[in-house]
Amino acid sequence: MKLINRIAIAIIILLQVSFFSIIETTPRMFLLNSTVYKTLTIFLVMCLLIFNIIFNFDRLNKPRRYHFILFVVISIMAYLLVLWGSQCAYQQSVLVTLKNSYVYFMFVLYLVLVLFFNDERETNFLLQVVKYVGGIYSVVLIVQAVLFNRGITFLDFGSYGLNPIYDSFGPIFHFIRIANAADFISFAMLVTGVDVLIHKEKKRMLIGSGLLLIDYLYIVFVSGTRMYMIADMLIIMAIVVIVAVKKYKGLIFGLLTVMTVGGFMGIPLVINSFIGGKRKLSFDMRLGEIQYYADKIFHNGWFGIGFPDSKRYDQLLHGPANSHILMANANYFLEDIGILGIVVVFGVLGLIGLIYFGYLLVTAFIQAQGRYKQAILLIILYLVSTAATLSLLDPQRIFYLFFIVYLIEYLTNHAPSKDLEEI
Numbered sequence: 001m002k003l004i005n006r007i008a009i010a011i012i013i014l015l016q017v018s019f020f021s022i023i024e025t026t027p028r029m030f031l032l033n034s035t036v037y038k039t040l041t042i043f044l045v046m047c048l049l050i051f052n053i054i055f056n057f058d059r060l061n062k063p064r065r066y067h068f069i070l071f072v073v074i075s076i077m078a079y080l081l082v083l084w085g086s087q088c089a090y091q092q093s094v095l096v097t098l099k100n101s102y103v104y105f106m107f108v109l110y111l112v113l114v115l116f117f118n119d120e121r122e123t124n125f126l127l128q129v130v131k132y133v134g135g136i137y138s139v140v141l142i143v144q145a146v147l148f149n150r151g152i153t154f155l156d157f158g159s160y161g162l163n164p165i166y167d168s169f170g171p172i173f174h175f176i177r178i179a180n181a182a183d184f185i186s187f188a189m190l191v192t193g194v195d196v197l198i199h200k201e202k203k204r205m206l207i208g209s210g211l212l213l214i215d216y217l218y219i220v221f222v223s224g225t226r227m228y229m230i231a232d233m234l235i236i237m238a239i240v241v242i243v244a245v246k247k248y249k250g251l252i253f254g255l256l257t258v259m260t261v262g263g264f265m266g267i268p269l270v271i272n273s274f275i276g277g278k279r280k281l282s283f284d285m286r287l288g289e290i291q292y293y294a295d296k297i298f299h300n301g302w303f304g305i306g307f308p309d310s311k312r313y314d315q316l317l318h319g320p321a322n323s324h325i326l327m328a329n330a331n332y333f334l335e336d337i338g339i340l341g342i343v344v345v346f347g348v349l350g351l352i353g354l355i356y357f358g359y360l361l362v363t364a365f366i367q368a369q370g371r372y373k374q375a376i377l378l379i380i381l382y383l384v385s386t387a388a389t390l391s392l393l394d395p396q397r398i399f400y401l402f403f404i405v406y407l408i409e410y411l412t413n414h415a416p417s418k419d420l421e422e423i
Contacts (some may be wrong), residue, residue: 001058005116010129015041016399017137017184021156026121029162035180037394042105046074047276067364067412068405069114071356072107078349079104086306101284101307105304106398113406123410127195130403134188135211137181138218145222148305175222182223185392187247187400189215189232190382192237194375194407205243212236231385238381286389289332292319293344303347335394339387364412365375 015033018025025034033040053060087097117126144155155413157164166178189212196208213269216236219228296316299305308316334341343350361383365376383392383404392401 001052002122004057005048005052005056005122006125008044009112009117009126012041012044012048013129013133015044017133018156018161018183019180020137020140021162022140022154024156024158025160034160035183038103038106038395042102042108045106045109045112048116049108049115052112052116061369062127064118065413066114066368067409068360071353071360072110072405073354075353076107078353082303082306082346082349085300085303086308088414089300090308091307092312096309097307100310103395103398104393106402109399110402110405111388113403114409117337117406118410121416122262123407124199126403127191130191131195131203131208131211134185134192135214136366137141137188138185138211138214141178141218141222142214145173145178148176149174156300157327158414173221177222177224177225179225182219182228183396183400185218185223186225186228186232186386187216187397187403189219189235190379190404191407193235193378196239197242197378198371198411200243200371227386227389231382231390234381234385238378242378285332286336289307289319289336290340292332293334293337293340296344300347303349304344306345329372330402335396336389338389338391339393341391344392361408364408366413369415372414376408376411377402 014020018033031037045360058110065195083094083097083101086092086101087094092095113126117123135271140155144153156162162178162180165179192208192211192215196205196212199205214237216232219225219232296305305316310317317334333342339354342354346353361376365373365380369378386392390397392398392404
């Protein structure tokens, strides 16, 4: 049964990278599995859950603590309430409402992982799969970026695939910009960082450090995603500090001082990279999105905009026609405003949910022990640094959210074994 579970979850993880984007994505495949549609992923995860409940019930029946289970149950109830509210407010069928909100059924991933992958060996297997898939994918994407300048293309560059930006090249090596894979690679960097912190064997740390470097090279030189550049650099810095602080306190203190001073000096440059030059129009669009969507938090009273039919309510979802005349095909998107998008959809329920989730993160950190506490701190840093513009409840990232919640669950409820450094 363990082997079947491992094969199934490995395939599901590979689906998140479209099997390294080697196979061309057709329109039908795009609707089943892509950064926008997670139909196949949710279907397979549900099948895996049902299969394990039937044939692996003994494991399910074991008593254990669940730090986030109440949050997940409450979230499901809130989803069902907003589902019903949307159906009534917009006078649409249950099927239409489900079609525009089915991605929230990804919560079943959390149930599968905490119920049937909740021991050290299974968690270690998942960490290794994500870590190496991320590293391999980064290498493939970097090689493709290099070869593209020589006229060679072997990845799926179609509009349903990676869909690169052909007129946006990097400042140093002038690589084509392939941004679609950045979500998974950044997630893989977080998982790799967690693996480095909770397994401090020299060989494993060396491999993890190499994979982190490869992943970050993709983020900087190929994806060009500024928020991930910042968030992932913070992850790398945090790992270095946590790993080295015991042995090199003086050196770490000196480096942190220099980096802090340099950081303050570099703040104007960072701000200008977001709001100046070619990025000014994008920044203005982002401000317009925040102003527009903030007015929709109480659009339906006790909930926000909910789940309206995307065809009938296109202007509600993406702003009025005159909101994007400055840029061609530059509609407003909830995905651009980070965790604010959750509040815009769920209204007061979303705000309460975020506060409760934050409380659970803090209590998880307090309850965790040793290097597991360090790993949770790393996860919290990642969530905070990406919250402004990269909400994990967006369709392309919701898989990673429930995987991360599972990781925190594991780190909270398990005590790390003693190693030589901790004795």
